[in-house]
Amino acid sequence: MGWLSTHGGDVWTLLLQHVWLAAVPLVIGLLVALPLGWAARRWRAAYPILVTTSGLLYTVPSLALFILMPLILGTRILDPINVVAAMTVYTVALLVRSVADGLGAVPEDVRAAATAMGYRGFRRLLAVDLPLAVPVLTAGLRVAAVSNVSIVSVASLIGVAQLGNLLTDGYNRAINGELITGIVACLLLALAFDSIIRGIGRALTPWTRA
């Protein structure tokens, strides 16, 4: 860990950048995926269209999407916004399926009981469907988070600064310490995201722990 001790400050800055680039798309992606997933559930015809489109978007290789984003957004290639936008696309593509399946996993009799008691549409969604969909949603979010952390590191190939820089620089200059630091940092970050999301999921579902 000799290398880390002398470059702590740089690593910290890159880490913060990485967190920003991985986390913001998660939040935006979730907010966008919620109504889309709900729509997929609500209208039978929408499900195959949305799921197929998500599937197609997810097939786009990450580096390719980073490179083509400036064309779509009209930004410069070095702009971190490209990365945020691309990561959001991936997150949405992943989560639409999770939201749809999570809402679908709510038992039909529970939903029927809620409606029979007098819950109306949106209120029922918030009070009954979403909370019960949390476990499936959490599982999807964890996959998205871990996957995001890994994909963001690729952005150093297009010059956007984050932990991936440790990887490219470590490779180019054959500095093992730097490369290892980069890998470990990404791993720990992915683990941290995973644990935090899992913790939030558990906190939101006290009945599963009863």
Added chain:
Amino acid sequence: MIRFDDVTKEYPGGTVAVNGLSLTIPTGQITALVGPSGCGKTTSLRMINRMIEPTRGLISIDGKGVADLDAATLRRGIGYVIQHAGLFPHRTVLDNVATVPRLLGWDRAKARAAAQDWMERVGLSADLADRYPSQLSGGQQQRVGVARALAADPPILLMDEPFSAVDPVVRQQLQSELLRLQAELHKTIVFVTHDIDEALLLGNQVAVLRVGGILAQVARPADLLAGPADDFVADFLGRDRGIRALSFVGMPRLPLHPELTLALGEVPPADAPDWMLVVEGGHPLGWVRTAGVQGAVDTSDLNRSGTVASLTASPREVLDAALSSPARRGVLVDDAGEFVGTVRASELATLLEAGQA
């Protein structure tokens, strides 16, 4: 003939599922294994085809120990039907039924022909052959399961609660179909159920097991109802034992009373009794309350609550005909369904009391 010789099944940790079971299952008959949860009935069944191996004791088929044969070979000679059918979702109905013949090496054409034949015999229409199990109803799936078990014509059939997962109407149909098939086939059938009425209906012999895998009693249904070995068996048989036993008792010679009958469109005579039987073409249609008939009798006047028993029915059916009839006179018909006479409940009861069973 299948024999259990002091068979025990013990699991590590101490649970005893079957405890020293000694039982003979006669060839060509249905033996029902019945009892509460945890009595080892399914475990015992599954030891016959070695899905479970006994800890102690010997199970033999026609004198040969089941452990002597290779397990897979043994199973190909025994039909196996389970609760949720266990059909192969990726194969068509026909291919499902043809599975064991194919395993035995029959050529495709022969196997499929046999499959088609058995499908018909269990009451499935031929156009279901190319469907997939997911396209069938529960009752149809169970029939496919039975056909699949019979396809290679094994002498033994093991059935593990095969009709428990379908609704009561379908269950009744399947039970009747099984009895009909057995009358043709005379297989050695071991039938596990938790429903004592099903066991009494289907079994030529009923073995009652108690929790912990101990045999409480084995007897013919009539003998079981007439003489339960202990409190457990008596409780398990449940209430209404006397009435249910009437299904198994012989019919005493009952006096048949003639009836003045009416045809549709006739006007009841002035001195008619309270209730009169309406008969059309020899077949009874129902009773009418003569006081309530305006002019000629028509179908709207008919009271249909009475059941009809045939001359060859059990005392239970005859008693029900008498008690359910609004006139309290049970209608009896012959094999062709034509009216022969009425019976009174009191006369039947007197004869049964006098021990003419």
Added chain:
Amino acid sequence: MIPTIWTWLTSAQNWVGSFGIGNRLAQHVGYSLLVVAIAAVIAIPLGLWVGHTGRGRWLVSATNAARAVPTLGLLFALALWVGPHIPGRAAFVVPSVIALVLLAIPPILAGTYAGVEAVDPAARDAAKGIGMTPRQVLARVELPCALPLLWSGLRSAVLQVIATATIAAYIGLGGLGRFLIDGLAQADYAQTAGGAILVCLLALVADGVLALVQRVVVSPGVSGRRRRRRGIILAPGKDMGHGNVAHTTRA
């Protein structure tokens, strides 16, 4: 921007030669197929074994956790530490192939395992009970029923490999990724964007082909494409069950 990209994509000279689009595409497809084949040979039997016997579940959790390893880091690590030990030109290819195989195994393993787990336990019990040997149960019942999930795992793996092979160009693997990397290095946006578009198309086509194969290979009884329609009951006839339900078979 777009006109220059179009020009780059359609100039005949860019398609020929060992550095041309044609060759790079062939390389990319070739490496991807090789990697997925190796990964499948390892992961499918492993997944079948775990699903069938129920042992070794920790393997599946471990491989899922391995998703957290950054692909770029894996590529660089292998290139730096394994590369020097490989003689000749292979030094550019072997580390990438190893990394790609390692990345392709988790989705295939997870898909196979999930597929076998999803097989109806009653069907498995019945198969054993009517006299299939364990191997026959696996081959004739579990595998065909596991196919949908197995195949979707395979599709995930293929996409993962195509995407990562693109990045592997940075450490010397050929393939379409070369255009992305070289274009960036030379500040030639037409080249890099053109390459990116080609990679996207390859991914889409590959997924489409696999989806088609899935339709052909997976039994309709398992894929759920033929479901019982609750409908009119025809005249009972011979069928004494719930009666024949009117179907229209959909393709």
